[in-house]
Amino acid sequence: MNIDTFCRQLPKLELHAHLNGSLSRFTMLELQRYLADNGMADKSNVFLDEFQIGAGDTRNLSDCFQVFNIAHALTSTKKTLSMATALTIKEFEDDGCCYIELRSTPRTTPHMTMSEYVETIVQTMRKETADMTIISCLIISINRSSTHEDANIIADVAIEYHTKYPDTVVGIELSGNPAVGKFQNFLPALDRARKAGLKVTLHCGEICNQQEVIEMLNFKPDRIGHGVCIHPLFGGNDATWELLCKSQIPVEICLTSNVNTKSTQDYNSHHFKELYNAKVPVVICTDDKGVFATSLSQEYRICAETFGIEQSKLARLSLSACNYIFAEDKRKILSDTMLNFINKYEL
Numbered sequence: 001m002n003i004d005t006f007c008r009q010l011p012k013l014e015l016h017a018h019l020n021g022s023l024s025r026f027t028m029l030e031l032q033r034y035l036a037d038n039g040m041a042d043k044s045n046v047f048l049d050e051f052q053i054g055a056g057d058t059r060n061l062s063d064c065f066q067v068f069n070i071a072h073a074l075t076s077t078k079k080t081l082s083m084a085t086a087l088t089i090k091e092f093e094d095d096g097c098c099y100i101e102l103r104s105t106p107r108t109t110p111h112m113t114m115s116e117y118v119e120t121i122v123q124t125m126r127k128e129t130a131d132m133t134i135i136s137c138l139i140i141s142i143n144r145s146s147t148h149e150d151a152n153i154i155a156d157v158a159i160e161y162h163t164k165y166p167d168t169v170v171g172i173e174l175s176g177n178p179a180v181g182k183f184q185n186f187l188p189a190l191d192r193a194r195k196a197g198l199k200v201t202l203h204c205g206e207i208c209n210q211q212e213v214i215e216m217l218n219f220k221p222d223r224i225g226h227g228v229c230i231h232p233l234f235g236g237n238d239a240t241w242e243l244l245c246k247s248q249i250p251v252e253i254c255l256t257s258n259v260n261t262k263s264t265q266d267y268n269s270h271h272f273k274e275l276y277n278a279k280v281p282v283v284i285c286t287d288d289k290g291v292f293a294t295s296l297s298q299e300y301r302i303c304a305e306t307f308g309i310e311q312s313k314l315a316r317l318s319l320s321a322c323n324y325i326f327a328e329d330k331r332k333i334l335s336d337t338m339l340n341f342i343n344k345y346e347l
């Protein structure tokens with residue numbers, strides 16, 4: 001099977017996808033049309049072309065945080081947030097994804113409270129996408145730019161919804177501009193959520209801050225995102241690298257995101273290689289498939305071609321992701337799906 005077809009057919013798990021960064025152009029146009037038809041047109045159409053950050057773009061990681069405002073303008077009503085959630089999950093399903101942990105930051109908008117924001121996504125996942133074959137769950141995000149008070153409110157909402165819908169709201173995470181805010185300030189909120197049963201993932205080492213990487217790894221999150229500046233070759237040091245290797249904390253790898261935001265020079269010099277060779281658990285993810293114009297199968301293909309990973313190993317990489325999902329009760333059904341594929345194609 002050629003690598004393109006193989007990567008599309010391979011059952012895949014998406015563990016790092018921000019809802020408002022994952023909106024395709026098609027989805028954004030649908031949302032825009034709905035708002036216009038209902039007398040709520042906004043000015044985001046002017047900026048739609050600025051939403052994507054391609055390979056040769058001059059914008060870097062910190063500029064990339066501006067583009068989310070374009071998506072936020074479109075997902076500020078319950079209806080468009082629900083449409084965005086359903087359309088995005090469907091696109092992942094069409095790309096051969098059998099499980100997704102979509103993440104999103106609860107916002108207060110003129111049309112919704114933070115609770116209603118979460119309620120809308122949860123109900124969409126439980127009702128509107130229920131007839132799809134893909135299993136979808138939600139990770140609640142805390143933005144590093146938010147205040148201590150807002151972080152605590154988000155933790156409260158996450159705990160409330162995890163208690164009501166434990167198989168839908170499965171985790172909490174810290175994201176947003178890594179140059180802003182301190183991990184320590186968010187630790188009490190994250191710790192409280194963890195004690196209430198939510199799994200935790202942290203954006204870690206996106207920029208060089210060895211002290212913060214150590215604090216994060218010592219917190220023992222269930223997974224980390226990116227993990228760029230941990231190996232000494234990429235701005236980490238021996239201490240950060242040894243701590244990661246010893247901890248065996250799975251790393252959510254986002255190849256195109258790191259290249260397009262210039263966190264990594266190019267695919268060939270991506271830290272995936274060091275992590276994979278050192279047997280640190282890794283999961284291939286998209287991060288923001290809308291912003292970076294990618295898909296999960298494309299990320300698998302890039303990984304295979306860049307690092308010379310043959311199809312049987314790629315299938316096992318995808319299978320291994322089952323060990324790191326937050327909805328633990330789904331592990332068996334997902335690994336059976338993967339093993340059926342592996343056996344069918346004698347991989």
Ligand code: 5GP
Nearest residue numbers: 018019020021068104105143175176177203
């Ligand atoms: P949302 O949470 O609104 O659904 O998705 C967009 C948000 O995800 C952004 O405002 C930002 O806080 C977070 N985000 C998306 N991509 C990245 C990334 O590559 N790095 C970090 N640190 N945060 C991101």
